[in-house]
Amino acid sequence: MINSQVYSFDPQNKPVREIRPGETLTFETMDCFSNEIKREDQLTTAFDYNQANPAAGPVFLTGAEPGDILTAEIQKIEIADQGVVTTLPGIGPLADATEIRTKVLKINDGWTEFNGLRMPVRPMVGVIGVAPAQEPVACGYPGAHGGNLDCKLMGVGVKAYFPVRTPGALFQLGDIHAVMGDGELCGTGLEIAGRVTVTVGLIKNKALDWPALETRDKWYVMASDLDYTRALTAVNRQMLALISGAYGWDATDVYFYLSLWGDLEVNQGCQPCPIPMILRLGVPKRSDISLI
Numbered sequence: 001m002i003n004s005q006v007y008s009f010d011p012q013n014k015p016v017r018e019i020r021p022g023e024t025l026t027f028e029t030m031d032c033f034s035n036e037i038k039r040e041d042q043l044t045t046a047f048d049y050n051q052a053n054p055a056a057g058p059v060f061l062t063g064a065e066p067g068d069i070l071t072a073e074i075q076k077i078e079i080a081d082q083g084v085v086t087t088l089p090g091i092g093p094l095a096d097a098t099e100i101r102t103k104v105l106k107i108n109d110g111w112t113e114f115n116g117l118r119m120p121v122r123p124m125v126g127v128i129g130v131a132p133a134q135e136p137v138a139c140g141y142p143g144a145h146g147g148n149l150d151c152k153l154m155g156v157g158v159k160a161y162f163p164v165r166t167p168g169a170l171f172q173l174g175d176i177h178a179v180m181g182d183g184e185l186c187g188t189g190l191e192i193a194g195r196v197t198v199t200v201g202l203i204k205n206k207a208l209d210w211p212a213l214e215t216r217d218k219w220y221v222m223a224s225d226l227d228y229t230r231a232l233t234a235v236n237r238q239m240l241a242l243i244s245g246a247y248g249w250d251a252t253d254v255y256f257y258l259s260l261w262g263d264l265e266v267n268q269g270c271q272p273c274p275i276p277m278i279l280r281l282g283v284p285k286r287s288d289i290s291l292i
Helices: 228-247 251-261
Strands: 017-019 024-029 055-061 069-079 082-086 102-108 111-114 117-120 124-129 146-148 159-163 171-177 194-203 212-214 218-225 263-268 277-284
Touching (some): 024 055, 024 171, 055 194, 069 171, 218 228, 251 277
Parallel strands (some): 017 055
Antiparallel strands (some): 024 194, 069 159, 082 102, 111 117, 124 171, 212 218, 218 277
């Protein structure tokens, strides 16, 4: 069980365990508020944001070197029996029309209830990735290393891919959401503690600039930036590189294909927000060729 918590993705973080490719291990995680907000009278205005978005780990992957890809296949997510959804000061498109509030939602047999409306629980991992090459990045922020990707698809059965930037990769994860919609519009999902079981693998000598995700039927790449156009360009260029390399198409044919059959989606876009928005771009899987 990996239960040591860190608050940044940092090449100087000391690994809590060394693993080999193919090992399966379980991470015990706190919620994004370090389990400090548990009641509806506790508001985010009193929270110390230096303690936000803790991640369990990191672990050192034997053989991982810059220029490789770390893979993480999510096998199981177990969650606590309650979580919180909150508004955050000045965050999101309706911040000026709403108040700071905390709601506690209970989990019961795979369901939760909001104002009398039943919602199915769909646990996903918000923070996941590897250490950047040099400067540390707080766990609340996304980047080319992964980090706070807030992708609602990052659940059981998916396989995530991260570009290794430092020896051993230093893989870590946290920030489970029991329920979250695309965009995470008020800045939080149903934030909850839990455990995540992952099989970690390694692909040697494979180029990747931004994180990728493989679901049952699609390939996705994810990119982030405070500016929408820069994020859009980055996510398209990463998909262009993968499709060109795998399918042998030139850039213009890839461009046609992405306009015909690519889906641009939003992981997190609760602007205004100091955290960059995260976009994902998906294409259907082919049975004959793998993108990665």
